[in-house]
Amino acid sequence: MYRAALTGPDDFDGWREAARRFAAGGVPAAEIDWQVEGGEASLLAFDAPAPPEQGGAFSVPRAFLELAESAILHRDPERFALLYALLVRVRDMPALMEDRADPLLRRVEMLAKAVRRDMHKMRAFVRFREVEDEGAPRFVAWFEPDHHIVRANAGFFVRRFASMRWSILTPELSIHWDGETLSESPGATRADAPQGDPIEDVWKRYYASIFNPARLKQRAMLSEMPRKYWRNLPEAALIPDLVAGAQAREAAMIATPPKPHARPGNAAAAWSALRDEAMACTRCPLYRDATQTVFGEGPLDAPLMLIGEQPGDQEDLAGRPFVGPAGQLLDRALDEAEVDRARLYVTNAVKHFKHERRGKRRIHQTPETPEIQACRWWLDQELDLLQPRIIVALGATAARALLGKAVTISRTRGAPIALSGGAEGWVTVHPSFLLRVPDEARKAEERKRFVKELREIGARVKALA
Amino acid sequence: MAALSVPQKLEILADAAKYDASCASSGTKKRDSASGRKGGLGSTEGMGICHAYAPDGRCISLLKILLTNSCIFDCHYCINRRSSDVRRARFTVQEVVDLTLNFYRRNYIEGLFLSSGIIRSSDYTMEQLVQVARTLREEHDFRGYIHLKTIPDADPDLSHQAGLYADRLSINVELPTAQGLQRLAPEKNASRIEGAMAGMRSAMEDMGDARRKYRNAPRFAPAGQSTQMIVGADGADDRAIIRRARSLYDRHALRRVYYSAFSPIPSPSSVLPLKRPPLLREHRLYQSDWMMRFYGFSADDLEAATDPDSGCLPLDIDPKLAWALRHRGMFPVDVNRAPREALLRVPGLGVKAVDRILASRRLRRLRLDDVARLTTSITKLRPFLIASDWRPVHLTDRIDLKRSLGPAPSQLELFA
Numbered sequence: 001m002y003r004a005a006l007t008g009p010d011d012f013d014g015w016r017e018a019a020r021r022f023a024a025g026g027v028p029a030a031e032i033d034w035q036v037e038g039g040e041a042s043l044l045a046f047d048a049p050a051p052p053e054q055g056g057a058f059s060v061p062r063a064f065l066e067l068a069e070s071a072i073l074h075r076d077p078e079r080f081a082l083l084y085a086l087l088v089r090v091r092d093m094p095a096l097m098e099d100r101a102d103p104l105l106r107r108v109e110m111l112a113k114a115v116r117r118d119m120h121k122m123r124a125f126v127r128f129r130e131v132e133d134e135g136a137p138r139f140v141a142w143f144e145p146d147h148h149i150v151r152a153n154a155g156f157f158v159r160r161f162a163s164m165r166w167s168i169l170t171p172e173l174s175i176h177w178d179g180e181t182l183s184e185s186p187g188a189t190r191a192d193a194p195q196g197d198p199i200e201d202v203w204k205r206y207y208a209s210i211f212n213p214a215r216l217k218q219r220a221m222l223s224e225m226p227r228k229y230w231r232n233l234p235e236a237a238l239i240p241d242l243v244a245g246a247q248a249r250e251a252a253m254i255a256t257p258p259k260p261h262a263r264p265g266n267a268a269a270a271w272s273a274l275r276d277e278a279m280a281c282t283r284c285p286l287y288r289d290a291t292q293t294v295f296g297e298g299p300l301d302a303p304l305m306l307i308g309e310q311p312g313d314q315e316d317l318a319g320r321p322f323v324g325p326a327g328q329l330l331d332r333a334l335d336e337a338e339v340d341r342a343r344l345y346v347t348n349a350v351k352h353f354k355h356e357r358r359g360k361r362r363i364h365q366t367p368e369t370p371e372i373q374a375c376r377w378w379l380d381q382e383l384d385l386l387q388p389r390i391i392v393a394l395g396a397t398a399a400r401a402l403l404g405k406a407v408t409i410s411r412t413r414g415a416p417i418a419l420s421g422g423a424e425g426w427v428t429v430h431p432s433f434l435l436r437v438p439d440e441a442r443k444a445e446e447r448k449r450f451v452k453e454l455r456e457i458g459a460r461v462k463a464l465a
Numbered sequence: 466m467a468a469l470s471v472p473q474k475l476e477i478l479a480d481a482a483k484y485d486a487s488c489a490s491s492g493t494k495k496r497d498s499a500s501g502r503k504g505g506l507g508s509t510e511g512m513g514i515c516h517a518y519a520p521d522g523r524c525i526s527l528l529k530i531l532l533t534n535s536c537i538f539d540c541h542y543c544i545n546r547r548s549s550d551v552r553r554a555r556f557t558v559q560e561v562v563d564l565t566l567n568f569y570r571r572n573y574i575e576g577l578f579l580s581s582g583i584i585r586s587s588d589y590t591m592e593q594l595v596q597v598a599r600t601l602r603e604e605h606d607f608r609g610y611i612h613l614k615t616i617p618d619a620d621p622d623l624s625h626q627a628g629l630y631a632d633r634l635s636i637n638v639e640l641p642t643a644q645g646l647q648r649l650a651p652e653k654n655a656s657r658i659e660g661a662m663a664g665m666r667s668a669m670e671d672m673g674d675a676r677r678k679y680r681n682a683p684r685f686a687p688a689g690q691s692t693q694m695i696v697g698a699d700g701a702d703d704r705a706i707i708r709r710a711r712s713l714y715d716r717h718a719l720r721r722v723y724y725s726a727f728s729p730i731p732s733p734s735s736v737l738p739l740k741r742p743p744l745l746r747e748h749r750l751y752q753s754d755w756m757m758r759f760y761g762f763s764a765d766d767l768e769a770a771t772d773p774d775s776g777c778l779p780l781d782i783d784p785k786l787a788w789a790l791r792h793r794g795m796f797p798v799d800v801n802r803a804p805r806e807a808l809l810r811v812p813g814l815g816v817k818a819v820d821r822i823l824a825s826r827r828l829r830r831l832r833l834d835d836v837a838r839l840t841t842s843i844t845k846l847r848p849f850l851i852a853s854d855w856r857p858v859h860l861t862d863r864i865d866l867k868r869s870l871g872p873a874p875s876q877l878e879l880f881a
Contacts, residue, residue, distance in 0.1 A: 099828045100821035101835035124514045128571045139570060159497035160508040164570060199567050202472050206568075209479035210529060211519040215726075215744060220522025224515065235517055243520050264539045264548045266651045273648030277700065377700060384541075 002027060006036045006080070009172075010148040012072050016065075019084050023091060024056060034080035060090050063097045070112035073148045082108055118147045123156050125229050126168060129197040139166040142193035142232060150175060154182055169193050200234045207235040213246035267300050267385055274381055278351060284374035286352035286367070291316045296347025296382055304461050305345045305388040306330075307379065307398040309430055313362050316353035321346050326432040330394075333431065333447070337454035339461075347382055349393075349401035350375045372401050383421065389464045391423050392457055395430030403427075414453060416460065424460065428453045469554050475564065477554040481534040481545050482580060485637075486693055486723040489513055490526040490575040490610040493632040493688035498608050507569060507576070507609030509632070514575055527578040527612060528568050532556050532593055536582030540639070540650035542698045542727055545582045555584075558596045565601060569609055576610030576632075577601070583616065591619035591627070598630035610688075617653070617661040624661065625685075628668055633688035633720070636661050638713065641706045645699025662717040665690050669718070689720035696750060697743050698727040702776030704768050707753055711764040714757070724750045749778040756785060759816050760809045781872060786812040789849060790867055799851040801830050812870075813845045845870050 004018040015034075022032055068083050076082075086108050090096050099105060128139035139161070150173045157168065158177055167176045169188035176183045221239075230236035264270065275295045281287060294311035297320060314324035322330055334341050350371055355362040367375075379401055383391070393399040399407050402425060403417070409429055417425040429450060437443040469477070491513035498505040515524035533555035534545040544551055565577045579597055583590050594613050601607040613631040615624050628634055636658055640646045643655040665686070672685035692713060696706065710722045726747035753770075756762040770788040771778050778784045789796060789812045798807050800822055808819045818840045825831060825839070833855040837843040848857050848866060 095828055098824045101825045101831060101838050103838065106838050120512075120514070124516050126572050130571070141572070156508075156510070159499045159510070161506070161570070161572075162498035163504050163506055197571065199571060202475060202564070203568060203571070203573050205472050205476050206479050206528070207517065207519065207525070209476045210483050210525060212483050212521045212523070215521040215523075217522030217744075218520055221518040221520050224524070225518040233517065239520055246520070264541050264546060266539050269651045270541065270648050273644065273651070277644050277648065281700075283700070 001033055002031055003033045003035055004080075006034065008038075008148075009036050009075075010073050010151055011036070012069055015072055015080055015083070016068075019087055020058075022084070023088055024058065029081050029085040029088065032081065032084060058091050060087065061094050061097050064090050067097075067108060067112050069152075070115045071108050073115045073152055074111040075147050076111060079111055082111070115147050115149060118145055119149045119153050119156075121229065122149060122153050125225075125233060126157070127200075127232065127234060128166060129194040130199070131194045133165070136165065139164055140194050141166070141168045142188070142190050143168055143170050144232065145170060145172075148172065151184070158182060204235050204238055208238055208242060211242055213242070213249055216243065216246050218243060264385075271300055271385055274378075274385065278378050281351065281378070283377065284352075284371045286350070286354050286371055289355070290352035292319050293351050294319055294321055294348060294353070295351060295378075296345055297321060298345030299343060300345070300386055302343055302345040302386065303389045303465060304339070304343065304457070305347065305383070305386060305391045306394060307391065307402060308346065308348045308394050309397040309432075310348050310350035310364075310367055311353045312364055312432075313353065313355070316355075316362075321348055325435060326430065329431040329434060333451050333454055337451045337458055339454055339458040345382075345386055345388065347379065349379060349398045351378060367397055369400075372397060376401050383423075387421075387423070389423055390426065390457060390461055391419065392426045392428065394428060395433065398430070399427045414456075424464070426453070426457055426460075471556075471560055471564070474554040474556055474560070475530065477552055478530045478532075478534055478556060481551070481582075482529045482531045482578075484544065484725065485529065485578075485580060485614075486523075486725045487578070487612070487635065487691055487721070488515075488524050488526050488529065489633075489688075489691070489721065490612075491688070492720060493610060494684060496608050498606075502606065505606035505608050506566065507607055509575075509608070509610055513610075516573055516575065526575045527610065528565055528574045528576070529578040530556070530561070530564075530580075532561065532579060532581035532590075532597070533584055534582050535584050537585075538583055538650070538652045540653065542639075542649055542695055558593065558600060561597045562600050562605065565609075566605060566607070569607075574609075576612070578612040578614075580614035581616075587616045587618040588620050588623060591616045591623040595623055595626050595630065598627065602630045612688075615661065615665070617658045621661075621664055624665065625668055628665070628672075628685040629683050631686055633691060634665055634686045635691045635693070636665070637693040638662075638709075639693070639695055640699050641694050641696075641701035641709045642699050645701060649698055659717070662690065662692070662713075662719075666717045690717065691719055691721040691723065692717075693723040693725055695727045696724050696747055702771070703746070703750060703753070703778045704771050704776040706750060707757075707767050707771075708764050710754060711757060722754060724754070745780050746777070749780060749784055753778060753784045760785070761806050762788070762810075782867065782870070783812070785810070786867075786870060788812075793866075796849045797851045797857050798849060800836055801826050801851075801853060811846065811849045813842060813849075814840060 002022065004022070006014040064087070071079055071083060082104070086104055089104065096102060096105065122143060122145055126141045126143050128141045130137050130139055150168065150170050154175050157166065161177070163179065165178050167174060169192055171189070172187045174185045174188050176185065230239070278295050279293045281293055287293070294315050308322060311321060312324045312326065315321055315327070321327070331341060334344070350367040354365045354367050354371065356365050391402060393402045396406070396409055399409065399412065407427065409427060412427040413429070417427070419425045429446070431450070434443060434447050434450060437446055490509070491511065493509050495510055497508035513526055515526045517525040519525060531545070533553070534551065535553045535555060536543070536545045536547055539547045561577070561579065568574045569576070579594055581590050581594055598611050598613055601611065611631045612633040612635065613627045615627055615634045615636050617636050624634070638655070638658055639650055639653065646653055646655045669685050669689065672682065675682035676684070694706065694709070706724070713719055713722055724747050726743045753767050756767065757764070766788060767784060769791055770784045779787050789810065795807070795810065798811055800808070805819060805823060808814055808822060809816065821839045822831065822836065825835065830853040833843065833847070833852040836846065836850065836852055840846060847855070848870070850857070
């Protein structure tokens with residue numbers, strides 16, 4: 001058993017020197033006890049024989065030295081022996097360095113990788129605090145690295161902060177820069193470092209403001225900034241509150257919908273661009289058999305928006321919503337209910353005519369969920385642009401597009417629904433339903449009810465204006 | 466109203482800047498404060514450093530702020546648009562310079578990313594941005610990273626000056642389609658934006674030529690230019706976005722295209738957007754971007770990975786796996802013989818793993834457990850690979866391959 005003495009846990013030159021001698025002398029890895037000065041004494045008490053005489057010189061690829069320089073900084077006590085074992089193999093077969101699947105090489109690479117990550121994290125997470133020192137500012141940081149990297153990392157801080165005076169204190173070793181030279185002192189404790197800096201509060205406010213609560217992704221944060229670093233990062237103290245705040249905001253938002261925002265000043269230009277875009281819509285297959293897209297129409301500052309199901313045969317040909325029989329019925333009902341037709345925006349949940357050909361006639365078909373979903377995009381853009389105070393869904397398809405779920409008309413009609421955008425939603429029947437009721441007495445009754453609901457909605461519009 | 470303090474302004478103007486996704490501080494020339502003229506501050510060393518991470522998982526490497534969030538434009542997707550009732554603030558040049566230096570000295574940041582709302586005119590705003598960069602570089606000999614957002618309509622001379630001080634310049638194309646831009650940002654113009662990008666590219670190339678002849682010729686934006694596209698605000702599908710990104714990379718020699726998931730901003734940030742932004746879609750687009758830039762996929766290849774009906778990339782599996790499932794005839798691939806391009810197409814094999822395989826197989830034939838040591842997960846790779854002791858036999862042809870590789874199905878939420 002031989003003994004190799006190293007001056008410190010990161011003594012690469014000492015290891016290189018000893019390893020070269022042992023390897024030249026043909027000493028196997030298991031026969032060397034690597035001892036770091038000031039480290040734990042070996043459990044094996046023995047009288048080490050004199051190291052073998054210097055044998056023939058040999059060389060190893062540059063890649064090995066680069067790898068070893070990093071790996072030796074790892075805190076794993078086996079690193080010296082692993083590197084020695086790898087050295088002996090690489091000496092005999094230099095191409096081994098290319099065999100990235102070799103288990104030993106892989107293991108040493110993992111050590112080097114951990115060290116490089118630790119060095120990178122130190123560069124990232126050191127936080128200086130400014131103190132007054134001999135009449136001039138000095139920047140002092142406290143950091144706790146995982147591996148023996150402080151000395152190897154000093155160069156980075158010198159290059160970056162050459163004109164400042166700074167110190168980095170760590171449990172094992174402290175380094176100091178006075179603007180000219182780098183010096184070392186023994187390890188320190190957290191209490192030796194300054195406890196605060198007025199700029200830290202400004203930094204924390206920045207950290208809290210740059211965070212986007214709509215995109216909470218804690219796992220991504222934790223993988224790059226694990227909790228073990230948090231106690232030395234002033235901004236990390238805010239994280240629990242920011243996360244809780246983001247969740248609370250979401251809950252509050254569901255409870256109390258926000259006020260609608262101001263309509264952009266260029267709404268007219270935006271609406272006609274939107275309409276032009278919709279004219280070429282192929283978001284679902286319905287465009288194939290329809291004549292044209294039938295987009296909404298009406299004043300853009302209308303407080304009331306009516307949403308129908310889809311254009312019918314006449315609307316499809318005319319290119320305008322609610323011009324067919326159902327539209328005419330709607331116009332009369334609005335008139336009776338004293339709702340101002342000129343202050344109304346009308347549109348449809350689905351903007352192409354879905355139909356089936358029977359003989360010479362095109363028979364209306366109810367649009368299905370994928371079509372409603374595809375077309376909802378346009379409706380959302382219209383709602384976003386117009387910001388109506390009240391939105392009325394005529395019939396089940398419109399209610400589904402507006403509320404995002406299937407509802408029963410009979411159970412939802414007659415009462416306002418708070419919508420997430422801050423508007424008020426109402427659901428009632430589609431006028432075409434009134435055309436289809438076979439029994440005349442019931443038809444009149446249903447029509448009366450429809451007009452009554454429109455009248456209530458009209459009153460709400462006036463109340464909210 | 467009382468004048469705002471600097472920390473108050475910082476809160477408003479950082480909040481207003483957070484919708485810009487870009488945070489990179491890498492890829493510029495190396496420089497430091499220990500060499501050359503004395504008294505400088507800062508360094509750049511190639512690889513960027515993320516000095517902190519916010520709970521949204523984003524890296525904080527630069528002080529990312531607006532000079533002001535007042536704006537004469539009225540772009541619908543933007544929280545700072547003229548008609549928004551967000552609180553307004555404006556930094557002076559000196560305030561930005563002091564904040565940058567104070568943060569930098571404490572190792573909070575790698576540099577500055579400065580953007581601005583348009584005030585008075587495009588030229589006036591651009592002048593202010595350039596003034597910040599000039600003060601940092603010339604008065605304080607700041608050698609850290611500077612990213613300036615460039616205003617497309619500003620005088621080309623001003624953009625040119627910006628390039629002499631900044632490491633990176635960027636102009637946002639904002640929306641993937643010209644119609645979308647016309648509709649949502651009527652004051653902006655797609656061809657003027659692209660014209661400015663083309664101008665920037667030629668300035669970079671001119672300066673590159675000059676430096677080959679004269680060693681001391683000034684550098685122009687050594688970290689190149691980038692742009693950002695908002696995803697989900699107009700009707701563009703992933704196919705259109707990927708094609709647009711490809712053509713931007715090709716025509717303007719961009720370093721990066723950033724994708725930002727759009728969510729309608731109901732009112733100032735005190736409340737969340739009504740709809741969660743489509744983060745997964747954004748993530749898939751970044752994956753497809755990576756596949757184009759590092760894995761040799763063309764825009765056509767990626768189009769083959771999109772869903773034929775919706776034109777979008779699948780959300781449940783990554784685009785590389787989606788492509789492989791549609792091209793099963795190309796697999797399995799022999800790790801011991803296949804060319805680099807074929808290995809790069811294997812879902813689950815990254816660029817580093819492929820390079821390690823190529824280096825190792827020169828020495829010996831690789832077995833499956835060799836490959837396992839070179840990669841993170843071998844289970845997902847097995848159906849696509851042949852190794853000296855492994856052949857997937859029927860695995861690649863199995864109809865339920867997607868199910869066995871994709872995420873475990875989860876029950877839909879009843880009250881979602």
